[in-house]
Amino acid sequence: MKKNKFYFVAIIALVVFLVQPKVWHGLRDYFTNIDFETQLGLKSDVESNRSNSQLLELDLKDKKQIEVAKHSDFTQTELEKTKHSWIKFSGVTVTGKLKEVNLVVTPKSLNNDKNSEKELKDIRPLGWHDGQKELVKIPIVSRSLINFTLDKNRVFTGTKQTAETLNQVMSKVYESVLTSGQPARIRITPIYKIVSQIPSGLIVESKGINTNPLDFKVYVVNQENGYRLNYLTGKLIEER
Numbered sequence: 001m002k003k004n005k006f007y008f009v010a011i012i013a014l015v016v017f018l019v020q021p022k023v024w025h026g027l028r029d030y031f032t033n034i035d036f037e038t039q040l041g042l043k044s045d046v047e048s049n050r051s052n053s054q055l056l057e058l059d060l061k062d063k064k065q066i067e068v069a070k071h072s073d074f075t076q077t078e079l080e081k082t083k084h085s086w087i088k089f090s091g092v093t094v095t096g097k098l099k100e101v102n103l104v105v106t107p108k109s110l111n112n113d114k115n116s117e118k119e120l121k122d123i124r125p126l127g128w129h130d131g132q133k134e135l136v137k138i139p140i141v142s143r144s145l146i147n148f149t150l151d152k153n154r155v156f157t158g159t160k161q162t163a164e165t166l167n168q169v170m171s172k173v174y175e176s177v178l179t180s181g182q183p184a185r186i187r188i189t190p191i192y193k194i195v196s197q198i199p200s201g202l203i204v205e206s207k208g209i210n211t212n213p214l215d216f217k218v219y220v221v222n223q224e225n226g227y228r229l230n231y232l233t234g235k236l237i238e239e240r
Contacts, residue, residue, distance in 0.1 A: 072207040082209045091153065097190070101189075111144060135157060138166060165221075188202055197231065224236065
């Protein structure tokens with residue numbers, strides 16, 4: 001009888017432990033940084049936005065980037081604190097996968113960063129393997145937009161094609177801020193398959209402030225034409 005009572009109390013304690021918000025979010029992040037509601041299609045999308053799960057289901061072979069929506073999803077509140085530049089990293093999941101990054105770019109924060117390659121030398125992001133010529137270490141945000149310290153929690157494993165495409169998107173923000181002289185708000189969200197170390201791609205959205213006309217939301221695909229990237233192991237295999 002005492003044994004049964006012990007099991008009952010243990011089960012109740014386990015249930016109470018698991019329903020705690022921090023515990024639940026931690027367990028959820030262990031498998032993916034995409035919430036279950038989106039995966040199951042229980043969340044409604046804003047306007048014509050493609051959800052994270054829909055992006056993972058699309059046939060994106062030979063694609064470098066696609067448009068997710070005509071406009072960014074920033075609320076008026078999110079666009080208010082844009083007088084000065086700032087950057088906020090959301091950290092990583094319990095398994096080390098990069099989370100969302102938010103920032104404001106101003107004309108004063110723009111710079112010509114030339115030290116990233118040297119600093120990346122000793123950083124080993126998830127899924128990294130030495131000797132794979134088409135794989136590179138990619139900062140989640142271009143330091144030409146705003147200065148920050150590089151470490152493994154701000155760098156992901158990607159392909160040369162992805163690095164080039166992401167750089168083009170970041171350059172679009174750079175040129176818009178420089179030309180208009182006005183700030184821009186940016187959000188970058190890595191998208192992962194449930195079991196993976198390397199992001200399948202990144203959602204990049206930006207909205208210009210005042211006379212800055214910038215307004216877009218795109219998905220940069222983490223792949224290399226002619227190769228197949230294993231997002232769990234980091235192996236890049238040439239297709240024949």
